[in-house]
Structures are given as C-alpha cells and as structure tokens.
Amino acid sequence: MDFPGLFNYWIVIALMMIGFYIVISQGNLVKKIFGLNIFQVSVFVFYISMGKVEGGTAPILAPGFATYTNPIPSVLILTAIVVGVATMAVGLALVVRIRDAFGSIEDDEIAKLEGDVT
Amino acid sequence: MINISLLMIMVATALGLVWLRNLLAVVMFSGIFSLTAASLWVVLGAVDVAFTEASVGAGIATVLGLASLALTRTEHEKRTRVFHLPALIVVLVTGAALIYGTLDMPGWGDPDAPIHTHVAPRYIEDSLAETGVPNIVTSVLASYRGFDTLGETTVIFTAGVGVLVLLGRGRRYPVANPRVAAGGGPGRAPAAPGSEGAAVPGDSGEMRFKAILRVGGKLLIPPILLFAFYTQAHGELGPGGGFQAGVIFASAFILYALLFGVPMARAVAPASVLRGTLALGVLIYAGVGIAGVLLGGNYLDYSVLAHDPVHGQELGIILIELGVGITVASAMMTVFFVFAGQDPQQVD
Amino acid sequence: MISVHQPILQIVLPLMAAPICVILRNAFAGWLLALLVTGGAFVASLILLVHVVNEGPVSYAIGGWPPPWGIEYRVDGLSAFVLVTVAAIGFLSMIFARRSVEAEVAADRGYLFYTMYLLCFTGLMGIPVTGDAFNLFVFLEISSLSSYVLISLGTDRRALTAAFRYLIMGTLGATFYVLGIGLLYMVTGTLNIADLAARVPEMTHIRTVQMALAFLTVGLGLKLALFPLHLWLPNAYAFAPTVVTVFLAATATKVAVYALIRIAYTMFGGPTMFAVMPIDEVLVGFGLLSMIVGALAAVWQTNVKRLLAFSSISQIGYMVLGLGLADVTGLAGAVVHIFNHAMIKAILFMAVGCIIFRIGSADLRDIRGFAKPMPITAACVVVGGLSLVGAPLTLGFITKWLLLQGALDRNWWWVAVVIVAASLLALVYVWRLIAAAYLHPPSERVAAVREAPAPMLLALVALTVATVVIAIDGSLIGDFAVVTAKQLLGSGE
Incomplete structure (x- = not known):
C-alpha cells in the first residue's frame, strides 16, 4: 500500500537531482539556467503531489463535491513559480551582458579571461 | 497510471537535457518539461498552478531563452560534460538524503495526512463564508x-x-579593463548611441x-x-x-x-x-x-x-x-x- | 508608546518607496527618499527593540487573519535586534552613498540603483520579523534578486560573472530552503513558525523532519557563505559598487545567520533536535573550517575589498561556531557577533569606499601611505581592524570572550585553540592594512588626495564612535545576548 505512493515521490526526487546535476556539472551558462528551471519545477511537482487527496477535485467550491485537493501547496507554488521566472529573467539578462563583456558563455573560458580562479 | 506516464515523460525530457548540446533544443526541452508538469498538475487537481506553469514555464521562459540565444549568438555549447564525478557524488548524496526523508512520509494522496487535517480544513470549510x-x-x-x-x-x-x-x-x-577594480571613469564604456x-x-x-x-x-x-x-x-x-x-x-x-x-x-x-x-x-x-x-x-x-x-x-x-x-x-x-x-x- | 501597526509599516513603507522611486526617475530624489525611509525605519526599529525588551514579544496578524491561517509578524528580542542592525547599516549606508554612487554608477542608472537598494533593504528587513516560514522565503528572494542586480552594477566586468555565480548559488540555496520547508510542512501541516515550534520538537525521530533540517541548513549555508559553500562571496563583494558591498557585507549574511538560528533553535527546539541529529557538531566543524580557510585566504590578498571579503567568510565562521556550540555563552557569542561584525565590516568597507573614492584603487600597493592625506579614514580603519582581531576593549573582544567561554564550557579546548589561531591570522591581515596606511611614505598620487567628502566621513565616523561607545560598556550588549540565548534555548525545553 505504501510502496507505490512513495515510488511516485522517488521519481520526483530523481527529477530534482537531474536538474541539480545539470546546474552544477554543466559549463554553459544558458544550460545552467535551464537546469535550474528543471530543478525548481521538480520541487514544485513535489509540493503539488503532497496536496493531492485521493478522490479530491480542484479546490473550487461547488455544490455536489465534498472532497477537494489541498489548496495551500497550489498557493505556495504559484508564488514560487513567479519567483522562479523572475530569477530566470535576471539570470538570462546577466548571460547576455556576460557574452558582451567576455565574448563567451562557457564557464571555463570566462574563468580563464578573469585571470584568477577562486 | 497517468501520473506515472507523465512523470516518465518528464524523466526522459530531463535526461535528454543533460546530453543535448544544441541550446535551442535545450530551451525547447525545458518548455516541454514545464508543459508536461502542467498537465500533471491538472491531473492532480491544481488547475491554477497548471495554468500559470503553462503560460510562464512553457511560454515566457521559452521566449526569453530563445531571445537570449539570439543575443548571445550561440547555438551549441562547446562541449558537454555528461559525466562529472564530483557533481555526480553531490547529487547522489543529496538524492539519497531525500529518499531517506521520504521513508516516514504520508503516502501519496492519503486524506489523513497532517497537511489535510491541520490549517487547510478551515480554508475549505469557511473561506466561502469569510471571503x-x-x-x-x-x-x-x-x-x-x-x-x-x-x-x-x-x-x-x-x-x-x-x-x-x-x-x-x-x-x-567594449571589453572592460579588468585591472580597474573600481572607481568610475576608466573601463566604463560610453552609452550606446541609441x-x-x-x-x-x-x-x-x-x-x-x-x-x-x-x-x-x-x-x-x-x-x-x-x-x-x-x-x-x-x-x-x-x-x-x-x-x-x-x-x-x-x-x-x-x-x-x-x-x-x-x-x-x-x-x-x-x-x-x-x-x-x-x-x-x-x-x-x-x-x-x-x-x-x-x-x-x-x-x-x-x-x-x-x-x-x-x-x-x-x-x-x-x-x-x-x-x-x-x-x-x-x-x-x-x-x-x-x-x-x-x-x-x-x-x- | 508604539503604534500596533509598526512592525508591518516599517517593512511596507520601504517596499512602497521602491516603485515611487521608479516613478520619480531622478537619482537625487531617489537617494533622498531612500535616506528618509531607511532613517525612519531605523528610528522605528529602535523604538520597537526597546518596547520588545521591556514588554515581551509583539505579534501582528496580517490581513486580520489569526495565525496559523494568516501570515503573522512576530517580533521578539532577537528579531528586533537584527532589525535594528539592518536598519542602522541601511541608513548609514545611505548617508554614505550619494557621492560614491555618483562616482561608480552611471547617472542614468542612479534612480534604478536606489530602487534596487530599497528592495534589498525591504527584503532583509522582512526576514527577521516574519513569523511564517514560507514568507521568509519570499523576502529572502526579494533581497537576493535585488542583490544580484546591485552587484552586477560594479564597474569591472567581473562584477557580471560574480553576480551570475551568486545568482546560481543563491537560487540553489533558496530551492533547498523551499524543499526543506516542504518536507516540514508535509509532516506538520503548518507554515507558522510558532506553530511549527510547538509541533516539530516532538517529531524529532521522524526521518522526514531530520532531512528537513539538513536541507534548510544547507540552503541557508549557501546564503550565509559557510565554507565550502562560500565560493560566490569574494568576487561578489570585491566587484560590487562600494555602497552595495558595505550594505550586503554588513547585513545579508547576518540575516541568513539569523534565519538559521531561528530555524535550528526556535523551530526545531535546538538541543532536543541535536540529541537525535548532531547537526550542531557539523556546524562547529564547518564554522572552524570557515574561520581558518577564510583568514588564510585573506592574508594573501592584495585587493583590500577581496581581503575583507575573505575576512567575512572567516567571521561568519565565528557565528556558525557559536550557533553550533549550543550552550548559553556560545549562542550569545553568535548573537552578539551578528551585530558586531555588521558594524565592523561596515566601518572597514566604508573606509575602503573613501579610499577608492579619492585614490581610485583598492590595491594595497596603490594606497600605501594613505594615512597621511586621509587621517580620519585611517583612524577608523585602525579601530575597525582591532575590533576584527578581537583586541580588548573593542566590540570583537566581547564575541571572542563569549565564544571562548562557550567552547570551554563544553570542554572543547581545541575549539578555543582554533579561535585564538584564527584571531592571530586576523591580526596578520589587519596588520597588512594598517602597515599600508602608516608605515609607507605616500606616493605622489596618494599624497595629492584630500580626506573623503564630509557625508562619507560622517557615516564612517558615526559608526566608529558607536562601536567604541558600545564596547566601553560591553556588558549592556553582552547581557542582552545572554538573555536572548537563554530564551532561545529555553523555547526548546
């Protein structure tokens, strides 16, 4: 009974970790940003999953329905999605500026141009 | 189960992203990932979130990604480090910690889970009367x-x-002078004409x-x-x-x-x-x-x-x-x- | 007598000032607005601190919804203390800012600079007072997003990459935080910190709760730049516009330390949790590593901004160490150091700002002999530097004293040895700074400069005098920290 439930969460965790891996392993700045997107969306999937109620319907009150999906994860994730896209916009704008200033959007090439690796 | 199939599509898309070198494809795959997540959320009853993710994750993010690629004039990343040992170790440890954390979680969709019995009931029962x-x-x-x-x-x-x-x-x-640590004047380019x-x-x-x-x-x-x-x-x-x-x-x-x-x-x-x-x-x-x-x-x-x-x-x-x-x-x-x-x- | 709405108004008024600043479209008006708003917030936060110390915590139900259904603002001694710290530095940075911003930020970007500054200020002010774990994330992101933009405004092109790396690391940290809150929410059903505090300490055996603490700690560890999660910090501080460095170095990481204390002690019950999951010992370990690694790196720097940035990593180590010691004196040391380090780093970075403003460089070789033309700035560097080392009769000494006591109370003499060693390393890098000021004859370029402009000096001297005055009767702030630490430890039974 418990196993299939947890199995779903494990797939979501695998998704998060793929996104996380892209962010920390890839050298291309655009790819990093989109890896971050995968990571964040997977965390959102995790939140929405816990709001699920067996047999529940969308949380819009209507006569004839008694069981609703939990609305709180939806509310939190609406906020988090907005924060995510805001970060992405600023991140991509930075990438454009970095390309102008360094002529590259590859991490290792930029580090070379910066002349010092911390 | 429709949940599982959607999640599997997402896994495939995300894994594809690791291997892809073409950045245009990276942006598109990310859009597909968001759209699949949105579909999953419709199934899970979170329609507002699905609506938002479809318009933001699949729409705005894709447009911004494409615009940045045009502006940075890059189509391909130089080389893909598919295998990166330190990153892999960090990710595996983090993932293992999370899976360890799931072991005491309430099951998927369990109506008696704490989040359905504390705080949330008031919203469901009283929000119409209160707001x-x-x-x-x-x-x-x-x-x-x-x-x-x-x-x-x-x-x-x-x-x-x-x-x-x-x-x-x-x-x-134009390439700024990296020796200038701070202090205005040198290294700052004049504003572009328009x-x-x-x-x-x-x-x-x-x-x-x-x-x-x-x-x-x-x-x-x-x-x-x-x-x-x-x-x-x-x-x-x-x-x-x-x-x-x-x-x-x-x-x-x-x-x-x-x-x-x-x-x-x-x-x-x-x-x-x-x-x-x-x-x-x-x-x-x-x-x-x-x-x-x-x-x-x-x-x-x-x-x-x-x-x-x-x-x-x-x-x-x-x-x-x-x-x-x-x-x-x-x-x-x-x-x-x-x-x-x-x-x-x-x-x- | 304070207005009941004061806790919320001192967050919302700076928030509203930011869009007004965009509408004004004028750098001077933006600066004036920022000065007034931060000044007002500073006075208000002082009044609030006095009120809270005398009459106990204040709770404010936003939207009129009682917690845990609505979002609560909850101000106790610790939050008011951090609030005053942020507001004070925010205000003094604005007194300092105008000329420095004119010199470093393009004129047509000036009003946007102050908009971003106000947003960052709002975010950092919102974190200490909120009583809601998710609301904390929202304000953390307001402050982070505006910090990335502010850092990118630096004149060197490396400011851009520094901002980008900070964006990646910061967002990873925030995502870890959200994940941790999600795990906690899943087993408790609430996001209100007081409500969580009532439930979580009884659930310490649940593996989900243990992992929640782990993820929250790593997430905030990234934000507060704890070794080895510190890589974003040195360049971010070195290449940001000086005013931004002053404000962020003094407040941003401190607010993250506050959040970690709030979570580990108030939410998880501190020692109750540590008995099951020894995260306190992990924090002690990484705190010590931060102290040593940061100080060692600082010793080798030639750029003063970078030197001070590495010193920040070392100093953050002290706070995390105190947090991990988990006894009254250790925790009091951490609390007191939030304030001390904010003041000290603001002094030192402001002094560097004056030097850059006049000499145009922050390289130790270029600024040799600056004490001659800029005696007041140099004197402030000496006071700040000695305090950083922890010399007797300075603010830093109070911290070191409490931490040493805390370490010895737990019979960890080797921790005490590392504290002393890190202080000696601090003496080395501070000495390089002081030697550059006094022991070299000024070059022609340096000899020709004048002392920094009056408003910049005013902010710098005001801070320096304040640290000296507070340090003279160190027991005032020390006792406050001990009382706060007792409350924090008491809340977990």
Whole structure:
C-alpha cells in the first residue's frame, strides 16, 4: 500500500537531482539556467503531489463535491513559480551582458579571461 | 497510471537535457518539461498552478531563452560534460538524503495526512463564508496569505527593474579593463548611441512578408486580450487571476511585436508608460493594505473596506488582483521589449 | 508608546518607496527618499527593540487573519535586534552613498540603483520579523534578486560573472530552503513558525523532519557563505559598487545567520533536535573550517575589498561556531557577533569606499601611505581592524570572550585553540592594512588626495564612535545576548 505512493515521490526526487546535476556539472551558462528551471519545477511537482487527496477535485467550491485537493501547496507554488521566472529573467539578462563583456558563455573560458580562479 | 506516464515523460525530457548540446533544443526541452508538469498538475487537481506553469514555464521562459540565444549568438555549447564525478557524488548524496526523508512520509494522496487535517480544513470549510470567493486558491492567495502575494508582486517588479538595469540602455561594454577594480571613469564604456528601445532588430526576418501570419495574428490578438480580461475577472470563480491574466495580456503584445516588429509594439506601449504601470501595480496592492490600516483594520485586512466584511473582502481581492495583473503584464512586456530591443549585430 | 501597526509599516513603507522611486526617475530624489525611509525605519526599529525588551514579544496578524491561517509578524528580542542592525547599516549606508554612487554608477542608472537598494533593504528587513516560514522565503528572494542586480552594477566586468555565480548559488540555496520547508510542512501541516515550534520538537525521530533540517541548513549555508559553500562571496563583494558591498557585507549574511538560528533553535527546539541529529557538531566543524580557510585566504590578498571579503567568510565562521556550540555563552557569542561584525565590516568597507573614492584603487600597493592625506579614514580603519582581531576593549573582544567561554564550557579546548589561531591570522591581515596606511611614505598620487567628502566621513565616523561607545560598556550588549540565548534555548525545553 505504501510502496507505490512513495515510488511516485522517488521519481520526483530523481527529477530534482537531474536538474541539480545539470546546474552544477554543466559549463554553459544558458544550460545552467535551464537546469535550474528543471530543478525548481521538480520541487514544485513535489509540493503539488503532497496536496493531492485521493478522490479530491480542484479546490473550487461547488455544490455536489465534498472532497477537494489541498489548496495551500497550489498557493505556495504559484508564488514560487513567479519567483522562479523572475530569477530566470535576471539570470538570462546577466548571460547576455556576460557574452558582451567576455565574448563567451562557457564557464571555463570566462574563468580563464578573469585571470584568477577562486 | 497517468501520473506515472507523465512523470516518465518528464524523466526522459530531463535526461535528454543533460546530453543535448544544441541550446535551442535545450530551451525547447525545458518548455516541454514545464508543459508536461502542467498537465500533471491538472491531473492532480491544481488547475491554477497548471495554468500559470503553462503560460510562464512553457511560454515566457521559452521566449526569453530563445531571445537570449539570439543575443548571445550561440547555438551549441562547446562541449558537454555528461559525466562529472564530483557533481555526480553531490547529487547522489543529496538524492539519497531525500529518499531517506521520504521513508516516514504520508503516502501519496492519503486524506489523513497532517497537511489535510491541520490549517487547510478551515480554508475549505469557511473561506466561502469569510471571503465570498469560491476558488479557494484565490481566497488563500489573495487574502489569507495575501502578504506572500504582495511579496511575489514585488519580486516580479524587482525582475522588471532588474532587467532594465542590466539591458535597458542597449548594448555597451567594449571589453572592460579588468585591472580597474573600481572607481568610475576608466573601463566604463560610453552609452550606446541609441539608448532604450532605439535599437531595433533590422527586420523580423521573413515574417515581415508573411501576410497570412499577420492577418491571422491580427485576428488572434483581440481574443487574446479579451481572454486576459476574462481571466482577470474570473479568478474568483474559476482558475485564473491577476498573475495569469497579466501574462496573457503581455503575450498579446509579444505576438504583435513578433509580427509587426518591436518598434510598432513599443509605439503602443512606450517604455515610460510601462515603467509607470510596473510601479503602479505594486503601489495599488500595497496601498490597499494601507487603506485597511487607515480604516481601522490590520494591514491587508479587506473586511474594513466596505460596510459588510464579505463585500470588503471581495472588493479587496478584486483590487489587489488588479494590482498584480498590472505589474505582471508591465514586467513581462518590459522584459520582452528590452530583450527584443537589443541589437544582435552590435557586438564585436 | 508604539503604534500596533509598526512592525508591518516599517517593512511596507520601504517596499512602497521602491516603485515611487521608479516613478520619480531622478537619482537625487531617489537617494533622498531612500535616506528618509531607511532613517525612519531605523528610528522605528529602535523604538520597537526597546518596547520588545521591556514588554515581551509583539505579534501582528496580517490581513486580520489569526495565525496559523494568516501570515503573522512576530517580533521578539532577537528579531528586533537584527532589525535594528539592518536598519542602522541601511541608513548609514545611505548617508554614505550619494557621492560614491555618483562616482561608480552611471547617472542614468542612479534612480534604478536606489530602487534596487530599497528592495534589498525591504527584503532583509522582512526576514527577521516574519513569523511564517514560507514568507521568509519570499523576502529572502526579494533581497537576493535585488542583490544580484546591485552587484552586477560594479564597474569591472567581473562584477557580471560574480553576480551570475551568486545568482546560481543563491537560487540553489533558496530551492533547498523551499524543499526543506516542504518536507516540514508535509509532516506538520503548518507554515507558522510558532506553530511549527510547538509541533516539530516532538517529531524529532521522524526521518522526514531530520532531512528537513539538513536541507534548510544547507540552503541557508549557501546564503550565509559557510565554507565550502562560500565560493560566490569574494568576487561578489570585491566587484560590487562600494555602497552595495558595505550594505550586503554588513547585513545579508547576518540575516541568513539569523534565519538559521531561528530555524535550528526556535523551530526545531535546538538541543532536543541535536540529541537525535548532531547537526550542531557539523556546524562547529564547518564554522572552524570557515574561520581558518577564510583568514588564510585573506592574508594573501592584495585587493583590500577581496581581503575583507575573505575576512567575512572567516567571521561568519565565528557565528556558525557559536550557533553550533549550543550552550548559553556560545549562542550569545553568535548573537552578539551578528551585530558586531555588521558594524565592523561596515566601518572597514566604508573606509575602503573613501579610499577608492579619492585614490581610485583598492590595491594595497596603490594606497600605501594613505594615512597621511586621509587621517580620519585611517583612524577608523585602525579601530575597525582591532575590533576584527578581537583586541580588548573593542566590540570583537566581547564575541571572542563569549565564544571562548562557550567552547570551554563544553570542554572543547581545541575549539578555543582554533579561535585564538584564527584571531592571530586576523591580526596578520589587519596588520597588512594598517602597515599600508602608516608605515609607507605616500606616493605622489596618494599624497595629492584630500580626506573623503564630509557625508562619507560622517557615516564612517558615526559608526566608529558607536562601536567604541558600545564596547566601553560591553556588558549592556553582552547581557542582552545572554538573555536572548537563554530564551532561545529555553523555547526548546
């Protein structure tokens, strides 16, 4: 009974970790940003999953329905999605500026141009 | 199980992203990932979130990604480090910790889980009587947790202003002198000749001559705008609200700009007006809160806005949703115009 | 007598000032607005601190919804203390800012600079007072997003990459935080910190709760730049506009330390949790590593801004160490160091700002002999530097004293040895700074400069005098920290 439930969460965790891996392993700045997107969306999937109620319907009150999906994860994730896209916009704008200033959007090439690796 | 199949599609898409070298494909795959997540959320009963993710994750993020690729003039990354041992170890340890954490979790969809028995029941049972709004997500978002949403609107405002700061004056920066640590003068390039918005992509490619697209676009834009207003007004009853409406409203302008060129779209929505509305939305939202204080309630208490508390709540929610919609639409348009207004030819 | 609405108004008024600043479209008006608003917030936060110390915690239900259904603002001694710290530095940075911003930020970007500054200020002010774990994330992101933009405004092109790396690391940190809150929410059903505090300490055996703490710690560890999660910090501080460095170095990481204390002690019950999951010992370990690694790196720097940035990593180590010691004196040391380090780093970075403003460089070789033309700035560097080392009769000494006591109370003499060693390393890098000021004859370029402009000096001297005055009667702040630490430890039974 418990196993299939947890199995779903494990797939979501695998998704998060793929996104996380892209962010920390890839050298291309655009790819990093989109890896971050995968990571964040997977965390959102995790939140929405816990709001699920067996047999529940969308949380819009209507006569004839008694069981609703939990609305709180939806509310939190609406906020988090907005924060995510805001970060992405600023991140991509930075990438454009970095390309102008360094002529590259590859991490290792930029580090070379910066002349010092911390 | 539809859940499992959607999750599997997402796993495949995400894994594909690790291997892909073509950045255009990376952006597209990320869009597919978001769209699949949105479908999953519809199945899970989170329609508002699905709506938002579809318009933001699959829509705005993709447009921004494509624009950045055009501006950085890169199609491929240099080389892909598919296998990166330290990163792999970090990820495996983190993943293992999370899986360890799941072992004591309530099962998937268990109605007796703590999150369904504490705090949430009040929203489900009393929110209609307390706020007069049937969409619980809207009432929690706009009223019970309205302060988070004010913060969220502020974040979008921050992003809009942030992109203006970073790219708002067109391209500059001939290679700066790295020896200058700080101190103004040296290393700073003069502003590009045409500042804000003057730089225009030479033409929007072949699209300019595609009359069918233009006519089709012209036919589409009014219904999109109408739908935006519907979404704005309908947020209390069904899925939707200021955020989604703002994104849809902005997308009509983005479509217009793609078909007729950025200058035409900018003529309809000039930068100075957008800057004003960007700020206005936040001020409306925060101002409604102040009005609550002046009328004797707590900050963001809408009940005092009208004689009848429920009417006050309804009024307050409509007003703040309006503020959200205005700021979101202005921010999205500002960000798009600034990205699209850059001159890709100007660099080296 | 304070207005009941004061906790919320001192966050919302700076928030509203940001969009007004965009509408004004004028750098001077933006600066004036920022000065007034931060000044007002500073006075308000002082009044609030006095009120809270005398009459106990204040709770404010936003939207009129009682917690845990609505979002609560909850101000106790610790939050008011951090609030005053942020507001004070925010205000003094604005007194300092105008000329420095004119010199470093393009004129047509000036008003946007102040908009971003106000947003960052709002975000950092919102974190200490919120009583809601998710609301904390929202304000953390307001401050982070505006910090990335502010850092990117630096004149060197490396400011851009520094901002980008900070964006990636910061967003990873925030996502870890959200994940941790999600795990906690899943087993408790609430986001209100007081409500969580009532439930979580009884659930310490649940593996989900243990992992929640782990993820929250790593997430905030990234934000507060704890070794080895510190890589974003040195360049971010070195290449940001000086005013931004002053404000962020003094407040941003401190607010993250506050959040970690709030979570580990108030939410998880501190020692109750540590008995099941020894995260306190992990924090002690990484705190010590931070102290040593940061100080060692600082010793080798030639750019003063970078030197001070590495010193920050070392100093953050002290706070995390105190947090991990988990006894009254250790925790009091951490609390007191939030304030001390904010003051000290603000002094030193402001002094560097004056030097850059006049000499145009922050390289130790270029600024030799600056004490001659800029005696007041140099004197402030000496006071700040001695305090950083922890010399007797300075603010830093109070911290070191409490931490040493805390370490010895737990019979960890080797921790005490590392504290002393790190202080000696601090003496080395501070000495390089002082030697550059006094022991070299000024070059022609340096000899020709004048002392920094009056407003910059005013802010710098005011801070320096304040640290000296507070340090003279160190027991005032020390006793406050001990009382706060007792409350924090008491809340977990």
